[in-house]
Amino acid sequence: MLTGAGTAAAGRSVGGRLLGMRHFGKAAWVGSAMLALPLIIVGALAETVLPSWGTRLATLFLIYVVAVLGNQIYSGNSGIMSFGHTSFMAIGAYASALLTIAPAAQATALPHLPGWIAALAGQPLVVAVGAALAVVLVVAVIFGLPVARLGGSAASIATLGLLVITHVVLVASTDITRGSQTFFGIPRGVPMWLVLACAVAATVIARLYRSSRAGLGLRAAREDEIAAGAVGVDVVRLRFGAFVLGALLCGVSGALLAHFLGAFSPKDFYFNLTFLLLSMLILGGITTVSGAVGGTAVIVLLVEVLRRIEAGGAFGPVVLPPVFGLTDIGIGLVILTVMYRLREGLFGVRELDERLGLDEAHTVGAPVSAAPPAAAAGVDASLSVEHVGKKFAGLTALEDVDFILTPGEVVGLIGPNGAGKSTLINAVCGIVPPSSGRVAIGGAPVAGMAVHDVPRAGLGRTFQNIRLFRNLTVLENVCAAANSVAGAGDDPVAAARAALDVVGLAGQAARIAATLPYGAQRRLEIARALALRPRFLLLDEPAAGMNPAETDSLMEVLRRIRAEHRLGLLVVEHDLKLIMRLCDRIVVLDKGRQIAIGTPAEIRADPAVIEAYIGRRRAAAPAASPPAPAGQGLPAT
Amino acid sequence: MDIFLQQLLNALSLGGTYALLALGLAVVFSIIGLINFAHGELMTTAGYVMAFALAAALPFPLAIILAVAAPVLLAVVMERVAFRPVRGASGTTLLLTSFAVSAILRVLFQNFISARPVPVPMPAALSGVINIGPLHLGIIQSISIATTALMLAGLTLFLNRTVAGRAMRAAAEDFAIVRLMGLRANGVVATAFAISGLLAGVAGLLWVAQRGSVDPLMGFLPVLKAFIAAIIGGLGSLTGAVAGGFLLGFIEVMLQAWLPEAWLPYRDAVAIMLVIAVLLFRPQGLLARKTVLKL
Numbered sequence: 005m006l007t008g009a010g011t012a013a014a015g016r017s018v019g020g021r022l023l024g025m026r027h028f029g030k031a032a033w034v035g036s037a038m039l040a041l042p043l044i045i046v047g048a049l050a051e052t053v054l055p056s057w058g059t060r061l062a063t064l065f066l067i068y069v070v071a072v073l074g075n076q077i078y079s080g081n082s083g084i085m086s087f088g089h090t091s092f093m094a095i096g097a098y099a100s101a102l103l104t105i106a107p108a109a110q111a112t113a114l115p116h117l118p119g120w121i122a123a124l125a126g127q128p129l130v131v132a133v134g135a136a137l138a139v140v141l142v143v144a145v146i147f148g149l150p151v152a153r154l155g156g157s158a159a160s161i162a163t164l165g166l167l168v169i170t171h172v173v174l175v176a177s178t179d180i181t182r183g184s185q186t187f188f189g190i191p192r193g194v195p196m197w198l199v200l201a202c203a204v205a206a207t208v209i210a211r212l213y214r215s216s217r218a219g220l221g222l223r224a225a226r227e228d229e230i231a232a233g234a235v236g237v238d239v240v241r242l243r244f245g246a247f248v249l250g251a252l253l254c255g256v257s258g259a260l261l262a263h264f265l266g267a268f269s270p271k272d273f274y275f276n277l278t279f280l281l282l283s284m285l286i287l288g289g290i291t292t293v294s295g296a297v298g299g300t301a302v303i304v305l306l307v308e309v310l311r312r313i314e315a316g317g318a319f320g321p322v323v324l325p326p327v328f329g330l331t332d333i334g335i336g337l338v339i340l341t342v343m344y345r346l347r348e349g350l351f352g353v354r355e356l357d358e359r360l361g362l363d364e365a366h367t368v369g370a371p372v373s374a375a376p377p378a379a380a381a382g383v384d385a386s387l388s389v390e391h392v393g394k395k396f397a398g399l400t401a402l403e404d405v406d407f408i409l410t411p412g413e414v415v416g417l418i419g420p421n422g423a424g425k426s427t428l429i430n431a432v433c434g435i436v437p438p439s440s441g442r443v444a445i446g447g448a449p450v451a452g453m454a455v456h457d458v459p460r461a462g463l464g465r466t467f468q469n470i471r472l473f474r475n476l477t478v479l480e481n482v483c484a485a486a487n488s489v490a491g492a493g494d495d496p497v498a499a500a501r502a503a504l505d506v507v508g509l510a511g512q513a514a515r516i517a518a519t520l521p522y523g524a525q526r527r528l529e530i531a532r533a534l535a536l537r538p539r540f541l542l543l544d545e546p547a548a549g550m551n552p553a554e555t556d557s558l559m560e561v562l563r564r565i566r567a568e569h570r571l572g573l574l575v576v577e578h579d580l581k582l583i584m585r586l587c588d589r590i591v592v593l594d595k596g597r598q599i600a601i602g603t604p605a606e607i608r609a610d611p612a613v614i615e616a617y618i619g620r621r622r623a624a625a626p627a628a629s630p631p632a633p634a635g636q637g638l639p640a641t
Numbered sequence: 642m643d644i645f646l647q648q649l650l651n652a653l654s655l656g657g658t659y660a661l662l663a664l665g666l667a668v669v670f671s672i673i674g675l676i677n678f679a680h681g682e683l684m685t686t687a688g689y690v691m692a693f694a695l696a697a698a699l700p701f702p703l704a705i706i707l708a709v710a711a712p713v714l715l716a717v718v719m720e721r722v723a724f725r726p727v728r729g730a731s732g733t734t735l736l737l738t739s740f741a742v743s744a745i746l747r748v749l750f751q752n753f754i755s756a757r758p759v760p761v762p763m764p765a766a767l768s769g770v771i772n773i774g775p776l777h778l779g780i781i782q783s784i785s786i787a788t789t790a791l792m793l794a795g796l797t798l799f800l801n802r803t804v805a806g807r808a809m810r811a812a813a814e815d816f817a818i819v820r821l822m823g824l825r826a827n828g829v830v831a832t833a834f835a836i837s838g839l840l841a842g843v844a845g846l847l848w849v850a851q852r853g854s855v856d857p858l859m860g861f862l863p864v865l866k867a868f869i870a871a872i873i874g875g876l877g878s879l880t881g882a883v884a885g886g887f888l889l890g891f892i893e894v895m896l897q898a899w900l901p902e903a904w905l906p907y908r909d910a911v912a913i914m915l916v917i918a919v920l921l922f923r924p925q926g927l928l929a930r931k932t933v934l935k936l
Contacts, residue, residue, distance in 0.1 A: 085733050153924040157732045161868045169910040176906030329748035339741035344726050
């Protein structure tokens, strides 16, 4: 029983900090149960009514489910395809087999086995699987550290390296593994209760992980890594956690598969298996646990049919010759079909339970917490930008920018194209660290922090080009942010709903973010930043591309935020009318230098600003005409 | 010192082959973001065509031309048939598509040619050794080094001096802009695949010349290593891919020479581990392309 329960317990205790597996929500439990039920039925049928080939197939299906879910936890949530998790199956297989091998068989099969390993032989399967997990854990941690720092295709190829390394090591370590020869002598067959317990435990772990804080953070990073960092998601740490958790599931599956087969060699855990598991994962839909389980079922059946055809023989009146490799071609075609026609897989991007609308937090009628997102402590601290400069390889993008933003104040940041406005925003929130000067909140420096720590220091931001987590729901978008600042007793979901309420999107909580209209997407970004309970909010061109009605509703939202939450707002905007109406003070940048700072009235009259905007000749126009005639100079309020 | 020089020559020869493969992968990746798993099958194709051409007693130069032309053609066909439908999709989609294409091609090789190695009877003149002072340089090895140098020089000229080459470099920087400039996207992509096919073909020939046979899995391991070389160089950087290829060749040869004998079977594992360890310090690779972050 150690395996099933043991893995769950391990997931939970490690989960405490590293994985952040808290706050599953009732829906995640219901979802787990919905997916576990068919597995239990399959297991029960296999034990009672199915013929022996059916039982064999059902066992294989349940073993594969564990491995595919191991892949899903890492690849599905992070969006990084892993070719390396099969190697954890290999490690689980060999480590457990070395422990369960009968001492008599050991002497024949492995005469040169080092004494200390030889002495361990003859353990029961459950003990062996548990011990194998320890080995898998060590390897996964060692390898997860560099891989977690990589993203996208580079990470995929690094996991491919792991697969090759493991294979080479297994083949080369002939004294321990019999090299490329078949490993034999272990008790054949695995009890159905054990396989079923592992499959159910894996399903529950994977489904709960997906809804956990860590799972949500990782999915957010999958959609947009930069935005995830800006809402406080520590992407590298979460990738590492998912990599290791997935590896553990694969290790269990490998150990079970080894004993199911009874005899195996390194090539059984190499590319063909990887290919098979990936096809199961993507056919169902890589982003969901439902898809992983469903895809596994379909492929297991398909492969069984293809294997029978492959072997040749008579099918009714038709006699077929044996076709070598038909299974591989079949799987290849399945993958191509999914990629060409059905990119999100059979089950799409939402879990079954999510489709049924079981999650109360997403439903419109759920109570909205009355308390608005309260600003963090230390309310009176100011955001000071002190002599900030930024050079890009000789090009000076910013030079000596210096101003203070106090709570409740709205400061506008304007300047012609290329003035350095976005560079300044990025320097303030740590994405592009400044080359000189410093940024501090209440005297504590911010600019040197890791990007994902900046939000916790009290700084939220939006992006010039909208960066939402497109395939997540509106509520999930905001929760990803609320999670990263939630303390022990806080309810991040309530905080997220409150933030949505502020921007008028509470009724859209269950919608997929990418399906929102443009103006609503901008407002969602603001809600996401608000959910960080920031003391200061940096808005990078919030009105860009909006029509007048959308701009007005944005203005309304910004006024409310300012009035109700006493936030300091730093607004970059080209819409000068909006800036003049909204801001208490305005900072003007031109060619990286801060050329003016003052109230809207002062800025409107400042000759340097007019020169920067309209040009020297116009600014030096005859004194007879007023300095900034309406409609020609800077717009009036 | 002589031993070191000798090993350096070996590293140059092996690393050159990896460099050609990695470069072929990088040319395609830099433009459409595809990591082409089927690159190894292009290499294998060159080997098979060479084997059949020599078995059919075609003249040696003609055999070489055919063996290099076949993977070029196959690469272009592959792009048209398999990869164009998913162009612009996520890196994962592209990766899986090529993974499937590669598996299907391998099974086709196994069924329609043979699962077992087919001998490639290279001319006997190629098996000699040139002695330069204390150094022994196999003729095939020297041809390999010379060919690599020639290919790299030729590709550099192509990329810098011709319109098509400049278009490709521009496409590697920003494909969308290149299309706005009025260059045909399909043409640029097809050229990229043709070049990657050419590089794979040449690498495949160098590979079979040293081994004397070709089998369905021949291209698999070298291309896996070339992937890793390309990552180390910085995916998408052409110079990085070449540097990564030579680095991997150098590490492998040096391990082969200086690893204790009991460790030799682990050589590939150690080499890949060393290379991945580089990523701990340079997660973006050695010569990562600087991407402009537009926020």
